[in-house]
Amino acid sequence: MPSTAGSRLLENYRPPFDATAVRKLRESGAIVVGKTNLDEFGMGSTTEGSAYQVTANPWDLSRVPGGSSGGSAAAVSARQCMVALGSDTGGSVRQPASFCGVVGLKPTYGRVSRYGLVAYASSLDVIGCFGSSVADSGILLGAISGHDKFDATSSKRDIPDYASQFVAIDYLESKPLKGLRVGVIRETLEDGVDSEVISSVRDAVSHLEQLGCTATEVSLPSFSLGLPAYYILASSESSSNLSRYDGVRYGNQVFGDELNSLYGDSRAQGFGSEVKMRILMGTYALSAGYYDAYYKRAQQVRTIIRNSFKEALDNNDILISPAAPTVAYKIGEKKNDPLAMYAGDIMTVNVNLAGLPALVLPCGFVEGGPAGLPVGFQLIGAAFSEEKLLKIGHIFEQTLPGCSFVPPIVADE
Numbered sequence: 001m002p003s004t005a006g007s008r009l010l011e012n013y014r015p016p017f018d019a020t021a022v023r024k025l026r027e028s029g030a031i032v033v034g035k036t037n038l039d040e041f042g043m044g045s046t047t048e049g050s051a052y053q054v055t056a057n058p059w060d061l062s063r064v065p066g067g068s069s070g071g072s073a074a075a076v077s078a079r080q081c082m083v084a085l086g087s088d089t090g091g092s093v094r095q096p097a098s099f100c101g102v103v104g105l106k107p108t109y110g111r112v113s114r115y116g117l118v119a120y121a122s123s124l125d126v127i128g129c130f131g132s133s134v135a136d137s138g139i140l141l142g143a144i145s146g147h148d149k150f151d152a153t154s155s156k157r158d159i160p161d162y163a164s165q166f167v168a169i170d171y172l173e174s175k176p177l178k179g180l181r182v183g184v185i186r187e188t189l190e191d192g193v194d195s196e197v198i199s200s201v202r203d204a205v206s207h208l209e210q211l212g213c214t215a216t217e218v219s220l221p222s223f224s225l226g227l228p229a230y231y232i233l234a235s236s237e238s239s240s241n242l243s244r245y246d247g248v249r250y251g252n253q254v255f256g257d258e259l260n261s262l263y264g265d266s267r268a269q270g271f272g273s274e275v276k277m278r279i280l281m282g283t284y285a286l287s288a289g290y291y292d293a294y295y296k297r298a299q300q301v302r303t304i305i306r307n308s309f310k311e312a313l314d315n316n317d318i319l320i321s322p323a324a325p326t327v328a329y330k331i332g333e334k335k336n337d338p339l340a341m342y343a344g345d346i347m348t349v350n351v352n353l354a355g356l357p358a359l360v361l362p363c364g365f366v367e368g369g370p371a372g373l374p375v376g377f378q379l380i381g382a383a384f385s386e387e388k389l390l391k392i393g394h395i396f397e398q399t400l401p402g403c404s405f406v407p408p409i410v411a412d413e
């Protein structure tokens with residue numbers, strides 16, 4: 001199967017091997033039915049940045065499915081497949097999961113091998129899981145996790161039996177989450193977040209309280225610094241990673257009169273505008289004279305963010321936020337306003353900077369489209385606490401009254 005990463009540059013590229021995650025899935029008996037659309041090289045939040053096509057949101061075909069792994073989210077939401085993989089550098093699994101009303105799991109950095117994943121920003125990239133239930137995403141995680149000699153950053157920790165969490169009991173009666181401390185991140189429920197999203201997430205917190213959790217507000221004062229730090233670091237790493245696409249080693253080649261025009265023309269014609277912009281931004285941030293002011297500073301902010309999460313998670317079992325400040329918006333709405341699109345990643349990027357696991361699951365609807373638009377909320381845990389997140393998510397999902405997250409539209413108009 002071709003692997004284009006949504007880029008014209010890789011239009012005819014057929015990888016000679018499976019990524020470790022895909023190999024493991026096949027070994028577990030999974031049938032790979034296809035590859036899905038995404039923003040070029042994962043750079044975007046709507047899937048409109050694909051060089052090939054725009055993916056529609058199954059809840060309303062005039063809206064984006066989120067991104068960058070929007071094709072995977074839409075395919076699971078429309079029940080075209082049981083589960084799907086995505087890559088989450090700054091929210092690319094969780095935000096589309098939220099927009100499409102499915103479950104999106106971003107594992108701890110190192111839980112899943114990145115071998116064979118097309119690299120965007122290697123210190124942030126994680127392969128994540130989409131499912132139409134928490135159980136499906138957890139079973140998928142179990143199949144793809146583990147150490148891999150081809151990825152030195154993959155962890156040697158044991159893989160828990162994630163599937164053992166998914167048993168049915170009379171949850172509400174028995175207060176199954178009694179004693180669990182939930183910290184609701186104050187900065188994620190303030191100005192700039194849609195009021196309907198805030199009230200859905202507050203309802204989700206009340207539901208967790210009914211299940212026995214104790215919820216308190218926690219403050220992460222550095223939260224808003226995550227967005228600028230992420231875009232500097234991700235762009236910087238991408239400018240290095242994408243230098244491999246030189247028209248020689250991979251993909252489409254544009255022959256010029258001399259070597260430099262072969263590189264230049266292949267890249268000029270192969271990359272889309274968002275990718276070019278990020279390569280330029282990243283190269284600038286890494287260049288002598290600007291390195292200290294941008295790249296180094298962003299790394300320092302990353303440490304501050306990591307420490308503030310650690311402190312908050314020392315006092316709480318999990319942290320909670322919306323998955324995105326809005327529900328799915330219209331195709332074209334933010335396409336020409338990159339800063340507005342970047343701002344939509346505010347809820348997710350910090351988690352990548354801290355390397356933590358997070359689970360997004362649907363918790364309600366707001367008005368819009370033919371049948372309402374799903375809202376997702378995010379549970380963030382300490383490193384390698386996926387088992388806990390899945391348990392809480394499963395109980396939440398099983399006991400959420402009267403919500404069916406099956407979209408009304410399952411085929412093209």
Ligand SMILES: NC(=O)C[C@H](N)C(=O)O
Pocket residue numbers: 042043044045067068087088089090091092093234345
């Ligand atoms: N790749 C991601 O996780 C999505 C993020 N919106 C980005 O463009 O970097």
